[in-house]
Ligand SMILES: Nc1ncnc2c1ncn2[C@@H]1O[C@H](COP(=O)(O)OP(=O)(O)O)[C@@H](O)[C@H]1O
């Protein structure tokens with residue numbers, strides 16, 4: 209279809225954008241309104257999660273990240289913990305850099 | 318006892334200065350003694366919208382810093398003698414305004430007027446916070462558009478935390494003035510509806526000012542729209558809003574646009 213045809217068609221099918229605006233605002237504002245009170249909660253969680261983990265594994269405190277994301281109906285609490293791999297388990301540095309490609313079956317052309 | 322009202326919004330260009338002039342004039346037209354105060358230091362415009370730009374000698378900063386007396390700085394409106402303007406400084410730095418100075422000026426204005434209306438600068442920084450600092454109530458100006466509504470939400474947060482009244486544990490009264498409302502576009506679902514904005518901001522509605530070329534026309538000639546053409550749609554909306562501020566119970570109708578032939582034929586509607 210040529211672009212003129214597209215434009216005319218889009219005139220007929222144009223959807224109202226206000227509901228999208230409204231939805232986006234509601235999500236954004238509920239997040240912005242809550243961030244100030246969440247700061248304290250997140251700091252507390254950060255401290256207690258660290259304490260709990262430290263009893264069992266060795267971790268770098270900077271590698272524990274806690275984030276809260278507010279969605280329309282629920283909030284997502286994301287706890288990201290990076291655990292170092294003990295030196296003995298690490299693959300040799302060269303081995304990890306050798307290219308590996310999917311095995312090709314069939315005949316070369 | 319005077320009421321100190323701040324007209325604020327966060328976002329610029331939504332109609333604060335227009336609304337300050339129109340509401341101030343409307344209240345004065347109703348016989349109230351009104352002072353409108355321009356807090357937009359460095360970008361003063363209220364004098365221009367009120368048609369008093371050539372009469373400014375002293376300004377808010379001069380009075381706040383004790384360089385001039387309030388009497389010397391207040392400009393009486395040529396059309397309504399209960400309406401006065403205290404202009405902002407055009408040349409001084411905005412940091413020349415101190416909290417203590419503002420407190421004294423507002424205190425003095427309180428004794429002499431029924432209404433002190435503070436036209437806030439845009440933004441959420443110091444200038445906007447000084448304009449709202451000693452207010453008793455706020456008119457939050459918003460356009461039916463995402464960035465304006467978001468900024469209004471921030472301003473509502475500041476009104477509830479950074480004003481003297483809020484700090485003293487008092488309740489800050491807030492009213493929404495929805496301006497530049499285009500009924501046709503709202504009807505087609507291209508703009509947030511009145512209901513949308515009210516639901517999101519959840520403060521009571523003081524008025525809906527339609528988008529109208531009368532506003533530009535009035536500012537061209539330096540006259541608040543309620544004075545320039547009192548029967549025009551935006552003037553009537555401002556006059557009604559002023560009556561609501563005075564405690565009158567004035568019914569509100571949401572501006573509607575009749576559907577045109579095209580919309581009828583193709584059944585476009587707002588979801
Ligand atoms: N209801 C309206 N209809 C049409 N134009 C408007 C309306 N309200 C304000 N305007 C225009 O919008 C511009 C910004 O208004 P202004 O009052 O200076 O905003 P602010 O003080 O919030 O920056 C001006 O050009 C003004 O004439």
Ligand SMILES: [Mg+2]
Nearest residue numbers: 333334357362
């Ligand atoms: Mg302005």
